[in-house]
Amino acid sequence: MGGKKRKHSEAIKEAEEALLLKQKQETEAPERPPRTLLGWKKQPKTDSSPSTFSGFRNKEKVLVTCSRRISFRYRHLMLNVVSLLPHCKKDNKIESKESKGSTLNELVELKSCSSCLFFECRKGKDLYLWMAKCPSGPSVKFLVNAVHTMEELKLTGNHLKGSRPLLTFSSTFDKDPHWQLLKELIMQIFGTPKDHRKSKPYHDHVFSFTIADDHIWFRNYQISCPNSGAQKLDRGDLEKMTLIEVGPRFCLNPIKIFGGSFGGPTLYENPFYVSPNQIRALEKKKKSGKFAKKVKAKTRRKMHEEANPLEEDEFAGMWKE
Amino acid sequence: MGVLHKDQPKFDVASINGAAVGDSDPEVSESESESESEGEDAVKLAEPSKTAVYNRDGLADKLKDLSWPDNVEWIHKLSIDIHSEEAVDVNDDLTRELAFYTQALDGARQAFMKFQGMGLPFLRPSDYYAEMAKSDSHMEKVKGQLLAEKKRIEESEERRKARENKKIAKEVQAQKTKERAKQKKDDIESVKKWRKQRQQSGFAGGDSGADLNFDFDDGKGSERSNKKRQGVRPGDRSGGKARQFAGKGKTGSDKNKKGRDFKDSRFGFGGKKGMKKQNTSDTTNDFRDFHKGDSTNRKRKR
Numbered sequence: 001m002g003g004k005k006r007k008h009s010e011a012i013k014e015a016e017e018a019l020l021l022k023q024k025q026e027t028e029a030p031e032r033p034p035r036t037l038l039g040w041k042k043q044p045k046t047d048s049s050p051s052t053f054s055g056f057r058n059k060e061k062v063l064v065t066c067s068r069r070i071s072f073r074y075r076h077l078m079l080n081v082v083s084l085l086p087h088c089k090k091d092n093k094i095e096s097k098e099s100k101g102s103t104l105n106e107l108v109e110l111k112s113c114s115s116c117l118f119f120e121c122r123k124g125k126d127l128y129l130w131m132a133k134c135p136s137g138p139s140v141k142f143l144v145n146a147v148h149t150m151e152e153l154k155l156t157g158n159h160l161k162g163s164r165p166l167l168t169f170s171s172t173f174d175k176d177p178h179w180q181l182l183k184e185l186i187m188q189i190f191g192t193p194k195d196h197r198k199s200k201p202y203h204d205h206v207f208s209f210t211i212a213d214d215h216i217w218f219r220n221y222q223i224s225c226p227n228s229g230a231q232k233l234d235r236g237d238l239e240k241m242t243l244i245e246v247g248p249r250f251c252l253n254p255i256k257i258f259g260g261s262f263g264g265p266t267l268y269e270n271p272f273y274v275s276p277n278q279i280r281a282l283e284k285k286k287k288s289g290k291f292a293k294k295v296k297a298k299t300r301r302k303m304h305e306e307a308n309p310l311e312e313d314e315f316a317g318m319w320k321e
Numbered sequence: 322m323g324v325l326h327k328d329q330p331k332f333d334v335a336s337i338n339g340a341a342v343g344d345s346d347p348e349v350s351e352s353e354s355e356s357e358s359e360g361e362d363a364v365k366l367a368e369p370s371k372t373a374v375y376n377r378d379g380l381a382d383k384l385k386d387l388s389w390p391d392n393v394e395w396i397h398k399l400s401i402d403i404h405s406e407e408a409v410d411v412n413d414d415l416t417r418e419l420a421f422y423t424q425a426l427d428g429a430r431q432a433f434m435k436f437q438g439m440g441l442p443f444l445r446p447s448d449y450y451a452e453m454a455k456s457d458s459h460m461e462k463v464k465g466q467l468l469a470e471k472k473r474i475e476e477s478e479e480r481r482k483a484r485e486n487k488k489i490a491k492e493v494q495a496q497k498t499k500e501r502a503k504q505k506k507d508d509i510e511s512v513k514k515w516r517k518q519r520q521q522s523g524f525a526g527g528d529s530g531a532d533l534n535f536d537f538d539d540g541k542g543s544e545r546s547n548k549k550r551q552g553v554r555p556g557d558r559s560g561g562k563a564r565q566f567a568g569k570g571k572t573g574s575d576k577n578k579k580g581r582d583f584k585d586s587r588f589g590f591g592g593k594k595g596m597k598k599q600n601t602s603d604t605t606n607d608f609r610d611f612h613k614g615d616s617t618n619r620k621r622k623r
Binding site: 056058083084133136137138150151153154156158159160161162163164165166167168169170171172173174177178180181184185187188191193194200201202203204205206207208210212213215217219221223225238241242243246257259265266267268269270271272 | 369370371372373374375376377379380381383384386387388389390392393394396397398399400401402403404405408409411417418420421422424425426427428429430432433434436442443444445446449451452453454455459460462463466467
């Protein structure tokens, strides 16, 4: 397996790099070396506050696409997601074929992205969401349920476009390894990188990811305070803090986790998952027997009547004479 | 892809069951194969399928590969874990949404504390204008919808109130008439009592007692007694005295009055004219000139 070998070597390389980085930090952090590759605007600030220095820089970039023949509702959901992620790139629709994995991998590389959100619509009604980290995996396939887009009028909140969201996770994410992995994946994909050029310096909305009934529920709320204009908020304002839902809403049902990006060994399979096709087929089957049952009942009745004829009524000819 | 080869036997099962035949994607059909035996249309399987893959080590490895170094500061992640006590009932919309809301709110509060600790800005200042996630025209729509909703609620409330008032109105009216009747009865009762007391205390009979008659005393006042008197017209307020004294004449200082009195004494004044022309029970019961004309006569006239 060439892929695995490649991956292994990569992993080693990464580990070495990380180690180097760490050593570098430990040795050089007090000396405050000049930073050359960062944005020049931030340079005076980092110089003035050396405590914020860290070698880490989040360069996450997400490719967001969808399959052909996606329904308008799901397309709107995708556009909402695009508007929520300033660090994403939207691309053209992709034919949902078997070879879509390699196509997508190529595309992600071409767009120099590090992760991908792929909205796949099947039969015009089922939406699947692929979340993948791109060169080396992992990737997850979700079934998306309970979709509400931002356009719905009952979602009344609003927030800055491109402000970095707070990500809240329920503690159930730390229970199982697959939830832990999903949490890390979601955090990296949905978290806007610090100092991203399209991001805004304030934090006025919060994403909530909750596991309920083995599904991940997504909500997006605006944070509002009675006197949010004042820069200094105190405890009292904290008590009065309220949230207004902005949308979109969706519910992710994890189906499978793969080791690679859009493929590779299966690491996890949802044991409770039933595909919507299956459900529909069962429903159809239930309905289909109706006529056959009727006919059967009729013939049975006939047979029964023939087998047990009624006794002659003694008063039958009474009024005829 | 090694996955496909590994899962081949399962795939066969799926095709036997026939549900996944039309599907082009092998991955989907694989996942469908897990749920074959179930006859119910529940979204979730009753029991976990046994063939499901769960590679804990692989997941842990992947997580290690994926995750950022440990020393990354919180400001890069902005993630907050909220401890939730019990599992929420997914089908109860209200409690479910409340759980999400409280989680987000707790997270926001914690984040606020952290930001304050670091001395970083948190919420948008009111004079910071920038592009929003939802456009102004959309927010206008939202506002309009909210207003319409409010109006609708108010109107329905008003209608409801009016309906209830209508229902109550009848009862209120009945109550009022009852009260009035009771009031009247009480008044009469009190007067009777008062009179009895008066009689007992020695003012019995006497003209003064008669003077203190009340008009509302069961209609036994002056009017009724007037009517009983014979030969008095109904409108005659003098009670027949005018006729009585008609011949005598009256003393009056005024010249006009004298003349009037003289005329009255000469021609007679027995009350107002209009009242004289009204029927009384005597005149109506008087059939003396009723059968004067013959019926045949009348026919001929016509």
